[in-house]
Amino acid sequence: MWSVRMRASKKQNSKEKHISGAEGIYDYFQIEKVLKEYLKRAFEHSKGKPDKIVLTIEKINEEIKRVPVLPISNYLSNSTDESSKFIKDKLKSLGISEKAINIAFYVINNCHMRGATLIDALTGERLEKDKERGVRVSRIQMEKSKKIRILRKIRNISTQPLRTIEALTIASKVISHHDVIAELCISDNPDYTTGYIASRDFGYLRITNIKNKGQHIGGRAFFIKKPCDIEALIEYLERKPILIV
Numbered sequence: 001m002w003s004v005r006m007r008a009s010k011k012q013n014s015k016e017k018h019i020s021g022a023e024g025i026y027d028y029f030q031i032e033k034v035l036k037e038y039l040k041r042a043f044e045h046s047k048g049k050p051d052k053i054v055l056t057i058e059k060i061n062e063e064i065k066r067v068p069v070l071p072i073s074n075y076l077s078n079s080t081d082e083s084s085k086f087i088k089d090k091l092k093s094l095g096i097s098e099k100a101i102n103i104a105f106y107v108i109n110n111c112h113m114r115g116a117t118l119i120d121a122l123t124g125e126r127l128e129k130d131k132e133r134g135v136r137v138s139r140i141q142m143e144k145s146k147k148i149r150i151l152r153k154i155r156n157i158s159t160q161p162l163r164t165i166e167a168l169t170i171a172s173k174v175i176s177h178h179d180v181i182a183e184l185c186i187s188d189n190p191d192y193t194t195g196y197i198a199s200r201d202f203g204y205l206r207i208t209n210i211k212n213k214g215q216h217i218g219g220r221a222f223f224i225k226k227p228c229d230i231e232a233l234i235e236y237l238e239r240k241p242i243l244i245v
């Protein structure tokens, strides 16, 4: 099997602005078709035309671990205030401190990171080594039959079912690591205002109106239980091949 990844970006004020990304684990015969799809996605993104596209194709030589998909539920919130209160209450119920939650929101709203921030669930300390890049969850794929079944289930509740599937795939891998208590995700796409929180306790919980339309902010925060071997955790999230089933 092969890991195929795409990252598209554009230089803006001498910084690289993330435009879009995609990734999956594929058989050799699927690679050409997937590359075409990824290029189309990179060039047709609502965040603008990229001036750099990086495609990575890597052979996977180790065993692919199977991880169960998180169950999906929805919270229909009417405002960003209601969403943030709901999120805080849910995360606090898992033992995550208010300070840690506030820092996660601060980083997501202000730091424009490409990957996720790792937050100590009690102290709020940021644990990732590279604070600009963050941690990229990689080497993931959802089993085809599972994907089809979930797509059927969510087509009436999600305006962008494929985006939901990709996020669900990431969250299922993240939460499968015993040192991660929860994830908070806000899309950096200005048109997409549904985000989610995820945990072993309540699964993948989608929340409408997590941000206002037109906002370019967004990102992911993972709440970590200490003591934790941070290097091993990052290695798992970025390198361990996972099939979500």
Ligand code: PML
Binding pocket: 158, 160, 163, 164, 167, 185, 186, 187, 188, 189, 192, 194, 195, 196, 206
């Ligand atoms: C992103 O844009 O990558 C984040 C996606 C959030 C998906 C929320 C959902 O529709 O379930």
